[in-house]
Amino acid sequence: MSGVVIIGAGHGGSQLAVSLRDEGYKGAVTLIDADGELPYHKPPLSKTFLKESDARPLPLRPASAYDDRGIERVVGRVTSVDANGRRLKLESGPSLSYEHLVFATGSRNRRLSAWPAAGNVFSVRSLADAHALRIAMAEARRVVIVGGGFIGLEVAAAIRSTGRDVVVLETADRVLRRVAAADTSAAIAAVLEDMNVDLITGARILDVVSKGERITALETDRGRVACDLVVVGIGADADSDLARAAAVAADNGVLVDEALRAALPGVWAIGDVANVASPQTGTRLRIESVQNATDQARHVAKSIATSKVTPYQAVPWFWSDIGPAKLQIVGLSAGSTERIVRGEPGRLAVYHLRGAELVAVETVGNPAEHILARRLLAASVNPTAEQIRLGPEALRGLISL
Ligand SMILES: Cc1cc2nc3c(=O)[nH]c(=O)nc-3n(C[C@H](O)[C@H](O)[C@H](O)COP(=O)(O)OP(=O)(O)OC[C@H]3O[C@@H](n4cnc5c(N)ncnc54)[C@H](O)[C@@H]3O)c2cc1C
Known part of the structure; x- marks a missing residue:
C-alpha cells in the first residue's frame, strides 16, 4: 500500500x-x-x-x-x-x-437550474471559468450579477472598473446578508455605489428573456433588467x-x-x-x-x-477585496448577542460578542485592526464593550499583559 x-x-x-x-x-x-x-x-x-x-x-x-x-x-x-x-x-x-x-x-458553484441553457451566463470557480468570462466581457456593455455575496460583489467591482455597466440583483434586503453585519454590508454597498454599480436588493427574478441562445433581460419584481452578460454568484x-x-x-x-x-x-x-x-x-x-x-x-x-492526532482548532479568518475596499473577518459571528461598531464606513470595525466572549471581528479598510483582532481571538482575550469602544490602543494593551 x-x-x-x-x-x-x-x-x-x-x-x-x-x-x-x-x-x-x-x-x-x-x-x-x-x-x-x-x-x-x-x-x-x-x-x-x-x-x-x-x-x-x-x-x-x-x-x-x-x-x-x-x-x-x-x-x-x-x-x-x-x-x-x-x-x-x-x-x-x-x-x-x-x-x-x-x-x-x-x-x-450553485447553478440556476431552472434557467434555459444560454451562452452568455457564467460563474467563476476555476481558471477556465474566469478565462471564458473575460473573453465574453469583450462583447458586453451591460452585465448583470445575480447574487450579492463575496464573489458576486468582487466580480461586480472588477467588471465595473473596466467601464462596463453593472447591475447586482440580490434577493435579501442587503448585500452580504449571510456573512456580515448590517454596518459592514452598508460600508461595502457605499463603495460599490461610489463606483456606480447599480445595487438592487430585495429583488426576485421572475423570468428570463432570451433571444436565441442568449439571455437579453431578467424580469424581476423590481422591473426588467436588460443585460448582455450574466454572472451567477449564488454560493x-x-x-x-x-x-x-x-x-x-x-x-x-x-x-x-x-x-x-x-x-x-x-x-x-x-x-x-x-x-x-x-x-x-x-x-x-x-x-x-x-x-x-x-x-x-x-x-x-x-x-x-x-502519527499523533490532535483536534484542529485554528481561529478562522477571511478576506475579500471588493473594488477599493478590503473586507476582513476573523472568528465566527453566528450566535453573537452584542455588536459594537467603531469608525466610519471607509474604516470600520465591527466586534461581535457572545455574552462576555469576543467571537468575531469584521473590518473594512482597517487591516491593522484585523491583525489585532486575530491576536485577541487567538489568545482568547475577551475585552469588555468599554475597552472595545476605547479603540485599538486599549486593546493592544490587553495582549501584551
Ligand atoms: C473566484 C474565487 C474567489 C475567491 N476569493 C477568496 C478570497 O478572496 N479569500 C478567501 O479566503 N477565499 C476565497 N475563495 C475561496 C477559496 O479559494 C477556497 O475556499 C479554497 O480554494 C478552498 O481550497 P480547497 O483546497 O478546499 O479547494 P479548491 O482550491 O477549490 O481545490 C479543489 C480542487 O479539487 C479538484 N477536484 C475536484 N474533484 C476532483 C476529482 N474528482 N478528481 C480530481 N480533482 C478534483 C478541483 O479541480 C480543484 O482544483 C475564492 C474562491 C473562488 C472560486
Whole structure:
C-alpha cells in the first residue's frame, strides 16, 4: 500500500503535499487534480484577473516545489474510490492504492437550474471559468450579477472598473446578508455605489428573456433588467459526490471529526469539502476560505507525518477585496448577542460578542485592526464593550499583559 493520495490540488491539496514533506513524511505523496494547470491562487480570479486582459494565473508554488520534494502530480479526474480496499480509479490510467486518502475536492458553484441553457451566463470557480468570462466581457456593455455575496460583489467591482455597466440583483434586503453585519454590508454597498454599480436588493427574478441562445433581460419584481452578460454568484456546495459514492459519510461536505478524519480508516478531508465537528463551537462547520484550507492541510500533514492526532482548532479568518475596499473577518459571528461598531464606513470595525466572549471581528479598510483582532481571538482575550469602544490602543494593551 502506498503513501498518501490527495484528491484535489487546490489551496488545501497543494499545501498538504508540501507540508507532508516539510513535516518529515517519507512515504509516497500523490497529488491528483482534474485541472491541468499548475495549482494556482483562486482569489484573483474574481478580482484582478477580470480587470486586466493580460493577467495570468498565479501559481501557488513553482513546479520545483513539488518536484524537489518528490511529490508526484497526476492530471486527471478521480472517478471512484474503494475506501475499504483503499484503491481509487482515474478517468484513464491504472488504479492507485493508498494508505491515507485525503479529499481536498473543494466546492462547486450553485447553478440556476431552472434557467434555459444560454451562452452568455457564467460563474467563476476555476481558471477556465474566469478565462471564458473575460473573453465574453469583450462583447458586453451591460452585465448583470445575480447574487450579492463575496464573489458576486468582487466580480461586480472588477467588471465595473473596466467601464462596463453593472447591475447586482440580490434577493435579501442587503448585500452580504449571510456573512456580515448590517454596518459592514452598508460600508461595502457605499463603495460599490461610489463606483456606480447599480445595487438592487430585495429583488426576485421572475423570468428570463432570451433571444436565441442568449439571455437579453431578467424580469424581476423590481422591473426588467436588460443585460448582455450574466454572472451567477449564488454560493457553492461541497464537492463530495465522490466521497458519498464511496460510502464515506457526507452531508454538506465530508463529515469529519475534530481531527479532520472521516468515518473510514485512513480517510481525511480538508478545505471547502470538509464538514468538521468543531471543538470550539460544538457544532459542525464547513468553511470556504484560503486560510481554512491551508491551515487544515498543515494540520493533517502533521497528524499523518507524526502519527499523533490532535483536534484542529485554528481561529478562522477571511478576506475579500471588493473594488477599493478590503473586507476582513476573523472568528465566527453566528450566535453573537452584542455588536459594537467603531469608525466610519471607509474604516470600520465591527466586534461581535457572545455574552462576555469576543467571537468575531469584521473590518473594512482597517487591516491593522484585523491583525489585532486575530491576536485577541487567538489568545482568547475577551475585552469588555468599554475597552472595545476605547479603540485599538486599549486593546493592544490587553495582549501584551
Ligand atoms: C473566484 C474565487 C474567489 C475567491 N476569493 C477568496 C478570497 O478572496 N479569500 C478567501 O479566503 N477565499 C476565497 N475563495 C475561496 C477559496 O479559494 C477556497 O475556499 C479554497 O480554494 C478552498 O481550497 P480547497 O483546497 O478546499 O479547494 P479548491 O482550491 O477549490 O481545490 C479543489 C480542487 O479539487 C479538484 N477536484 C475536484 N474533484 C476532483 C476529482 N474528482 N478528481 C480530481 N480533482 C478534483 C478541483 O479541480 C480543484 O482544483 C475564492 C474562491 C473562488 C472560486
